[in-house]
Amino acid sequence: MRIRLRFFLPLLTCLIYSTIAHSQLLNRTELFTRADTLRGMLSPLRTCYNISYYHLDLKVDPGKKYIVGSNKFRFTATTDFRKLQFDLFNNLNIEKILFKGNVLKYTREYNAVFVDFEDTIKKGSSEEFTVYYSGKPVVAKNPPWDGGFIFTKTSKGKPWIAVSCQGLGASSWWPNKDHQSDEVDSMMISISTPSGLADISNGRLRSTEKLDDGYVRYNWFVSYPINNYNVTLNIADFSHFSDEYEGESGKLTLDYYVLPENLKKAGPHFASDVKPMLQCFERWFGSYPFYRDGYKLIETPYLGMEHQSAVAYGNRYQKGYLGKDLSETGLGLKWDYIIIHESGHEWFGNNITSKDIADMWIHEAFTTYSEGLFVECKEGKEAGAKYIRGQRSAILNDIPLIGPYDVNKEGSGDMYFKGSNMLHTLRSVINDDEKWRLILKGLNKTFGLKTVTTADIITYINKEAGRDLTPVFDQYLRFTSIPTLEIKKARGGKNTLIYRWKATATGFNMPVKVRFTDNNKDKNNWFFIEPSGNWQSLDLPLSAHGIEADTDNFYINTNLL
Known part of the structure; x- marks a missing residue:
């Protein structure tokens, strides 16, 4: 659903994920037909x-x-x-x-x-x-x-x-x-x-x-x-009430259309999340993209959808997702999931739109990631990271996030939670929060009100990050497995470790934070190593037993051989 899907997730944790698997955007079709091509391909009769x-x-x-x-x-x-x-x-x-x-x-x-x-x-x-x-x-x-x-x-x-x-x-x-x-x-x-x-x-x-x-x-x-x-x-x-938000581009009108029987509870419920959401997302992504057209929430008989400047709302005036926390951390019960997620699509999905539905990860990964940024705005960086980590239990790693082109077919439903964790990993790789914020804002400034491809997004982030992150994107977007950091003792009895990445993407060489495992009470001595597909060595201090990777902020596996 953007509830995007744009949305979604279910009454009980297990039901949530079975529901996602059967959603309209996630149904799988293995064989493509003439009808699929007529719908999905840009033929000369369309261009x-x-x-x-x-x-x-x-x-x-x-x-x-x-x-x-x-x-x-x-x-x-x-x-x-x-x-x-x-x-x-x-x-x-x-x-x-x-x-x-x-x-x-x-x-x-x-x-x-x-x-x-x-x-x-x-x-x-x-x-x-x-x-x-x-x-x-x-x-x-x-x-x-x-x-x-x-x-x-x-x-x-x-x-x-x-x-x-x-x-x-x-x-x-x-x-x-x-x-x-x-x-x-x-x-x-x-x-x-x-x-x-x-x-x-x-x-x-x-x-x-x-x-x-x-x-x-x-x-x-x-x-x-x-x-x-x-x-x-x-x-x-409908009953209608309105408000205004003093935003980055001036006054933004806020209009709410609800059933008359829900008018009394709608006012305070919307007020608790809408303006904080706008303040947070404008800081991270730039100005709300549609000031002239305003921002609307409209009560609907279904859960929600990111209709541009007219966000569909059907979460029954509850916090969380129909009263449930999709991250299973408790943090998702402090705000209304549909308001935050569907509004996030105003930037990613409505402002920046993928040319082909095969690249719908651009909509869903960034918008699901925006939920963690909203938690960060409210409760701090560690809380935001905790919320994003909590999404991992729903990742299936079943099929690639990018779908087949020209047949109107999206990729895996993992575009939500795996996509969100991929972006959090990239932020950790870049290791400069201000640079990361400017990259997110720059995406909306550069590609706002345009349609884009995966290559457009990757090229821009590579340029602004000052590093070729293409193999990292490839691993998470085009393959089902996540990278595994292999670590083992070097031969010869020395206090030396060797390590490498085991990954599918060609040339995968993502930096990762590690720390020594010892009896030191200070557990924050993280430092970067830059593994590749080849074995590299690292000498340990005499007090260290080994190393551990920052799997909280890097979505990876580790394997001690």
């Missing part, structure tokens, strides 16, 4: 045009669980072409596609739509077409882990409607170029609801319009680039 603006105009019928509307595509041609691809699930009907007042011909294959233009669209030209469509969208059975619409009712019997589509795809409910690499520069989201209900979507509410059929249209404008899976609607009889 021939660059989307700059959408206007999604949609009416939702709660009783019939039916939607009808249109989406305008405004684009710039990147090459000459006469055919392009957009995406819309084939259970939704296309009524017509209009271009300059004319109806265009199209064909469909799986969930891909191929549009034919009568004349060549010239490179550099700016054009637009509008897709009119209708139907019953996919209904999620277990949101947010499987995607789709959620049609339910509040305790008062009123409609409560939401959508969560990461992994499943935004094209499950509206026509778009359904690939993370192409973000529009801005977007209008117009959602029409029956009178007595309201829609809350991304961005700022520009206007409302009463329609002749008893519906009301809510027009929301997103003034920043936005990824298609972040586009959302939330329909209910």
